[in-house]
Amino acid sequence: MTEPPLLDIRDLHLSMTSFDGEAHVLAGVNLSVRRNEVWGVVGETGCGKSLTGLSISRLVPSPPARYLGGEILFDGRDLLSLDEAGMRNLRGHRIGMIFQDPTTNLNPAFRIGEQLVDVALAADRRNPDILGVAARAGWRTRRRAARDVAVRTLAEVGITDAAERIDAYPHEFSGGMRQRVLIAMALIGRPDLLIADEPTTALDVSVQSQILALLAGMVRDHAMGVILITHNLGVVAKACSHVAVMYAGVIVESGPVAALLRKPSHPYTRALMASIPTSGVRRGELKGLPGQVPNLIKPPRGCRFAPRCAQAAEACRAGPPQPVDLGGGHMAACLKPGPAAEAA
Amino acid sequence: MLVLERVSKEFRGRRSLFNSGRTVSALRDVSLAVDRGETFGIVGESGSGKTTLTRLILRLDMPTSGRILFEGDDMARLSAAAMRRLRARIQIVFQDPYASLNPRMTVHDIVTEPMLIHRATLGLDQRTRTARAAELLAMVGLAEQHLHRYPHEFSGGQRQRIGIARALATGPAMLLLDEPTSALDVSVQAQVLNLLHGLQQRLGLTYVFISHDLSVVRYICDRLAVVNRGEIVETGQAEDVFRNPANPYTRMLLAAMPDLPSP
Amino acid sequence: MSLTAPPLPDHSAREITAPISASGQAWRRSLYRFRQSTLSIIGLILVLGLLVIAVAGPWIVPFPEHVTGSVATANRFRPPSVAHPFGTNELGQDVLSLVLAGTRVSLFAGLAVVLAGAFVGTVIGAVAGYAGGWVDEVLMRLSDLKLTVPGLIFAMAIAAALGPGLVNMVIAIAAGWWPGYARLVRGEVMAKKEEMFVTAARALGASPGRILFRHILPNVMTPIIVKMSLDMGFAILTVASLGFIGIGVKPPTPEWGALLSVSRNYMPDFWWTAIFPGLAIFIAVFGFNLLGDGLRDVFDPKARR
Numbered sequence: 001m002t003e004p005p006l007l008d009i010r011d012l013h014l015s016m017t018s019f020d021g022e023a024h025v026l027a028g029v030n031l032s033v034r035r036n037e038v039w040g041v042v043g044e045t046g047c048g049k050s051l052t053g054l055s056i057s058r059l060v061p062s063p064p065a066r067y068l069g070g071e072i073l074f075d076g077r078d079l080l081s082l083d084e085a086g087m088r089n090l091r092g093h094r095i096g097m098i099f100q101d102p103t104t105n106l107n108p109a110f111r112i113g114e115q116l117v118d119v120a121l122a123a124d125r126r127n128p129d130i131l132g133v134a135a136r137a138g139w140r141t142r143r144r145a146a147r148d149v150a151v152r153t154l155a156e157v158g159i160t161d162a163a164e165r166i167d168a169y170p171h172e173f174s175g176g177m178r179q180r181v182l183i184a185m186a187l188i189g190r191p192d193l194l195i196a197d198e199p200t201t202a203l204d205v206s207v208q209s210q211i212l213a214l215l216a217g218m219v220r221d222h223a224m225g226v227i228l229i230t231h232n233l234g235v236v237a238k239a240c241s242h243v244a245v246m247y248a249g250v251i252v253e254s255g256p257v258a259a260l261l262r263k264p265s266h267p268y269t270r271a272l273m274a275s276i277p278t279s280g281v282r283r284g285e286l287k288g289l290p291g292q293v294p295n296l297i298k299p300p301r302g303c304r305f306a307p308r309c310a311q312a313a314e315a316c317r318a319g320p321p322q323p324v325d326l327g328g329g330h331m332a333a334c335l336k337p338g339p340a341a342e343a344a
Numbered sequence: 345m346l347v348l349e350r351v352s353k354e355f356r357g358r359r360s361l362f363n364s365g366r367t368v369s370a371l372r373d374v375s376l377a378v379d380r381g382e383t384f385g386i387v388g389e390s391g392s393g394k395t396t397l398t399r400l401i402l403r404l405d406m407p408t409s410g411r412i413l414f415e416g417d418d419m420a421r422l423s424a425a426a427m428r429r430l431r432a433r434i435q436i437v438f439q440d441p442y443a444s445l446n447p448r449m450t451v452h453d454i455v456t457e458p459m460l461i462h463r464a465t466l467g468l469d470q471r472t473r474t475a476r477a478a479e480l481l482a483m484v485g486l487a488e489q490h491l492h493r494y495p496h497e498f499s500g501g502q503r504q505r506i507g508i509a510r511a512l513a514t515g516p517a518m519l520l521l522d523e524p525t526s527a528l529d530v531s532v533q534a535q536v537l538n539l540l541h542g543l544q545q546r547l548g549l550t551y552v553f554i555s556h557d558l559s560v561v562r563y564i565c566d567r568l569a570v571v572n573r574g575e576i577v578e579t580g581q582a583e584d585v586f587r588n589p590a591n592p593y594t595r596m597l598l599a600a601m602p603d604l605p606s607p
Numbered sequence: 608m609s610l611t612a613p614p615l616p617d618h619s620a621r622e623i624t625a626p627i628s629a630s631g632q633a634w635r636r637s638l639y640r641f642r643q644s645t646l647s648i649i650g651l652i653l654v655l656g657l658l659v660i661a662v663a664g665p666w667i668v669p670f671p672e673h674v675t676g677s678v679a680t681a682n683r684f685r686p687p688s689v690a691h692p693f694g695t696n697e698l699g700q701d702v703l704s705l706v707l708a709g710t711r712v713s714l715f716a717g718l719a720v721v722l723a724g725a726f727v728g729t730v731i732g733a734v735a736g737y738a739g740g741w742v743d744e745v746l747m748r749l750s751d752l753k754l755t756v757p758g759l760i761f762a763m764a765i766a767a768a769l770g771p772g773l774v775n776m777v778i779a780i781a782a783g784w785w786p787g788y789a790r791l792v793r794g795e796v797m798a799k800k801e802e803m804f805v806t807a808a809r810a811l812g813a814s815p816g817r818i819l820f821r822h823i824l825p826n827v828m829t830p831i832i833v834k835m836s837l838d839m840g841f842a843i844l845t846v847a848s849l850g851f852i853g854i855g856v857k858p859p860t861p862e863w864g865a866l867l868s869v870s871r872n873y874m875p876d877f878w879w880t881a882i883f884p885g886l887a888i889f890i891a892v893f894g895f896n897l898l899g900d901g902l903r904d905v906f907d908p909k910a911r912r
Contacts, residue, residue, distance in 0.1 A: 019639040044529035045500070175390075204389035205556065209600040231529065234559075234602030261604065275534040277563030278604060279586070284541045286563065289531035292499065402810045431812035443803035448825040457821075458811045510807075 004076065005032035006225040007056065007193055012070035014051060014249075017063060023296040025051055027249045027304070028070070028320065033193065033225040033242075038216070040236035040257070041229045042272075043246035046293055049229045052246070053195045056227070057095050058087045074193070092119065093126045096186035098179075100198035105182055106170040112181055113166035116150035116188065117143065123189035130190065153184040158214055176207035180214070187218060194218075197229045212239040233276060237261055242329075245269045248294055248304040250320070255330030265326055265337040267309045303334070311336060345550055346378040346401065346434075346518065351410035353396050370396040371574045373410070378518075383544065383551040385565030385582060387558060387597070393574040394554050398522050401552070402436060403427065415517075432462045435511035439523035441503035445495040451506055452477055452491040458513040466514060480509040484539060501532035505539065512543070518550040526557060537564055558601045562586050570594045640905050647901020653894025661711040673700035674708040676859035684877045694879035696870065702880060705861040706887050712862045713891065716777055717843035721835050723781035724842075728788020729824075729831060735789065736796030737819050747793065750786035758783045759848055766854045776855040780845050784838075791834060795827035802826075829906040837899030840892035847888050863888050 014026035026048050033039050041049045054060045056072055058079060072079040074095070079087065091097070099105050107115060121142065124131040131145040147166070154162035157180040170178060179199060186194060196215065200208035216239060219226055228240055236243050236257060243261075244254040245268065253266035264270045274287040291308035294300050300307050302317035309316070315335055323331040326338070353371040371393045378384040388394045399405040400412060403419055412419045414430060422430060435458070438444035445454055455477040459468050468476065478488040484505040495503055504524060511519055521540065525533040541564065544551060555561050561568055562582055569579040570591065578591040589595045641647055660667070668674055679699035687694045693702035735746040753761070758780075766779035799805060800823065808822050843863075849855030850864025857865065863884045870880035 019635075044531060205558070205600045205602070206389065206596060208602065212602075232602060233530075234604055237604050238602045272530060273604065275530040276604060277534075277537070277559045279562065281563060283563060284538055284545075286534045286538055288534035288538060404806065404809060428812050431810070436807070436810050438803050438807060440803055444807050446804040446808075446822050446826070449821075457808070457813070461811050461813050461817070514811075 003034065005034045005073075006075065007031070007033040007227075008073040009052070009056070010071050010073065012052070012055065012072065013068035014048075014055060014060070015066050015068055017066070021297040022066075024068075024299055025249050025296055026055070027299070029246075029249070029251055030323070031227075031244055031251060031254070033227060035192070035223045035225050036219060037242055038219055038226040038228060038240045040240035040243040041227060041246060042231060042233055042236055042243060044231060044272075044293065046248075047246040048249040049231075049246050050197055053097075053197050053227060053229045056193070056195055057091050057097055058082070058084075059097075089126055092186075092191075093123055093189040094192050096189060096191035096194045098182050098186050098194070098196040098199045100201050103170075103175070103178060103202075106178060108170050111167050111169055112154075112173070113147065113150055116153065116166070116181070116185060117146040119185050120146035120149045120188050127190070130188070149188060150184075153188050154181070157181075157184045157187070157218075158210070159184075174207075175203055176211065179203060179207075179211055183211070183214065183218070187222070190222065192224060194224050194226045195229070196226065198231070199228070200235065201230070201232075208235070209238070215239060233261075233273060245272070248299065249296060250304055250333065251323075252305060252334070253330075253332045254323075255326070256328060259328055259330045263326075263330070263338075265330070265332040266305075266334045267311055268305045269332075271308075345380045345415060346552070347411075347413040348374055348376050348401075349411045349413070350375055351400060351407045351412060353393075353400060353405065354408045369574055371400070371407075374571075374574075374576055375410075376569055376576065376579065378550060378552055380517075380550055381544075381548055382566045383553055383564055385561040385568030386552065386554045386571060387556065387561050387568055388571035389556055389597075391573070392571045394556075394571060395522075396574075397571070398436065398520055398554060401520060402434065403431075428462070429465050432458070432465050432514035433516050434518045434520060435514060435516040436520040436522060437504070437507050437511050437524045440527050441500050441507055442495075442527070444507055445503055445510075447495055450492050450494055451481070451486075454495070454506060455480055455491075455509050455513055458510060462514050476513070477509075480512055481506075483512065483543070484509045485535075499532075500528050501535060504528060504532075504536055508536075508539070508543070512547070516549070518552065521551055521553045523555050523557075524553075525560060526555065533560070540564070558586075558597060559603065570597070641901050644901055644904060646897050647904065650894050650897025650899075650901055653890055654898050657710055657714060657891055657894060660707055661714045664708050664711045668704045668707050670701040670704040673704050674859075674861055684873070684880075686877075687879055693883040694877070696866075696880045697873060697877075702866075702883050705866055706863070706883050709861040709863045709866060709884065709887065710891075712773065712856065712860060713843050713846055713864075713888075716773060716780075716846040716856075716862075717839050717891075719777045720780045720784055720842040720846065721838050723777065724784030724838070725788050725831060725835050727781070728785035729792045731785065732789035732792030732794075733796050733819060733824060733827075736793035737800065737815070737823065739797075743793070746789070750789045753783055753786040756783070759845060762845065762849060763852065763854055766849060771854065771857050773856050773860065776846065776849055780842065780849070784842070787838075788831065788834065791830060792827060795830060796823055799823045799826050833899055833903045833906060836895055836902055839899075840895035843891045843895070844888060 009029055009031040012026050012029040013024070016023050016025050029052055031039065041052060043049045051060060056079065067080055074090070120130060124142070124146065131142060131149060133141055133145045151162045151166055154166060159165055159177065159180055173181065200211050203211065212235065215226065218224065230236060240257050242255065243257050244251045245266065246252065247268045253260060253264070253269045260269070264273055271287070271289045275289060277286055289308060294304055294307060302319050303309070303312070303321050306312040306316040321333045321335050323333045324337050325331055351371060351374045352369070354367045354369050356367050374397065386394055386397065396405070400407050406420070414434065419430070452474065456473040459466055459473045459476065477491060481488060481490060486502065486505055486509070495506065498506065524540070525536050528536060537560065540551070543549060553561065553565055565582045567580065568582045568585055569576045570585070570593065571577070572593045578585060578589065578594045585594065586598065589598055665671060682695050682699035683697055685691055685695040691701050691703065693706060696702055731746050731750070735743040761783040762779045765782055766776050769775035769779060805818060805822050808818050846855060847862070847864030847867065850862040851868040853868055855864065856862040866884040867881055870877070870884070874881050
């Protein structure tokens, strides 16, 4: 409880410049992640969830991106003021990343093992505990140790016969297996924070549930903090302890998964949940969300959701609503939070 | 309306001098019958043979064995002219609204093209075609002023509406919906699903809805078939299958489904 | 919300009212990307300048009579001066006039070569890529055959057979120019053939001709145009090379390569007779290459770097 958060994003503002102008794509994102927490960051296309993830590992190309304000504290250090060399020390070592497409993120020309060994050797330069060999050991010894680490990690992510399959090429693996390899790659450096951007979107549901279970096990075993970026609330319900709902560059609602899904308090969260067909809904009665995502070059004044919100009032357009604590860490950035006046 | 009788499809691997080519069986003995006016779901994961099935129904490929009957006629025995007429009766909406519209054609050209290709059957002149295109756009929730724009100017949901308008252009009796919402955000998916449902009510369409998303299938389908590795493992009324899945594969799929907790 | 199913989602109309950029916007956007690169602008300026000179040639040339072949031997080998900024040549002709007049010849010849090559290559490549099978096999082996002979040697052989003259030279070069386009177009067509919108057209029952001309070819035009503009420089260079060797255009037609060919005998003493035609070739090749790169960035920003 008193332990400081592993990651603390404070009032992060990011803009992107294009031909059309400067879009304010992240407008005051606040998020803190502790060890053993799995934060689901959900939202629809263009809400800024991936940019939030990429900002943490400082992988947003700049220009066109520009940080307008805020800080990203990782273990107390502000990542935004760190230089590229400092950042490289953290990436893959203390901050691991997994991306959506397991096919394009593995080099097809090299065996799985070689790619993992490279990662292990690189990680060992920063943390000699990883290979557990003496600093003056020859490269042959180091390589052998790195290979052992690779086999062990592959086994850990549920690849059977890891010792043999380590010499396979990526194309010999199925999509689910490749995603496991990427997870293994991210885990080799023993990161404290794992950022997974839509790790199961390209996979079949049956494989998806295996990968999610695997992630949950990893968090338990390594006391990591995880940010799981997804568009699927079902995945959040299944795999996360906490959730942050993003809309147009703002976290509109956040908190423990159980509380938030039981009592969605921001109108956007409710609309999102009502869009998902569930067993009770009769055909033709699914509620979509009227309107379109706002143009972030000229964002709506005040609450960014107001133009599409059924309950918007004059006050909503005055200024961005501040997050309100609804108890137990459940926050909603809405002037009228709560399971409010649901239209009959 | 659409009947598949013991349809199988094998693909022969590439043959070379020293290798007679291995045959890969994509579909085995698939039989199903779709009734007029219903929504029939075909559920399966990647590699289950869903795509092959749509290509066979559209006659982009021929089955290795078995028969496909549409409105009582065996597709394999139709004359070229009859086949052309039949193409106007079955239309498809594709999964990816970004890739399935020609980026160099205006919405007008995209929506009128089917009428142009089938002008022998439909007998519509240029002016009628344009008028009908405007009508179709209104039907799917777009407006006439969108006729002269290009696909890239629209959002994913709007593009899928254009795809639906194109599919309706020839006045088909059946729509093959190949994962029509899986590339869309959920709030947009809800709109498109409701649009499809509304169109079905209004035009009396028959839908074959192909999807891997069980919650969507449950919402939109009357009956469904679960496909695994080229075989139908279970078929029945949608609600029955969800309540009492008989096949272990179906049960596994249902268990893996990431669902929201019921409120 | 209502309990009965509405025929249309009630909010659809609102979704649409959001302003959608007019298609003029697309142009402005391309222009913006083009302007991002100074080099493409330089290329564009150079090419436009050449075009102006080519069109206005006869009217801006200081000594039109020199272009048509009259000589002024009294004025031989005058170094650059105010009257003759580029000096005069061995016949006393004004080099500036010859170089300016040569712009039209070189540009026309280059353009004709590229257009002919691109047209033939596109047709052959499109047929090969779309038909596949043995048609593809035959056409592509044919183009491989062309690629085995160096382009210049091939053009020299044909030009020698046809005899001198501008048109013959264009035919000679273009005859060896199409395989590059054929390969490019074949690859593009094969890739586009698998696109979903082509499958969509097939499912509609569209004829092969319709699919190829309405759906596939319009989508492969951009790489062809980019290649054409990149090729222009090289085509001009090839024309000049033939002229230099003496197989192409013969004097008195003022062709840059031919000018260079004559003046090499007087190097280095009368350097101006060679330097200026050479510079003109350099500027043309450079300008078209920069422009081509710029166009590629506009059409396909991902290909950058």
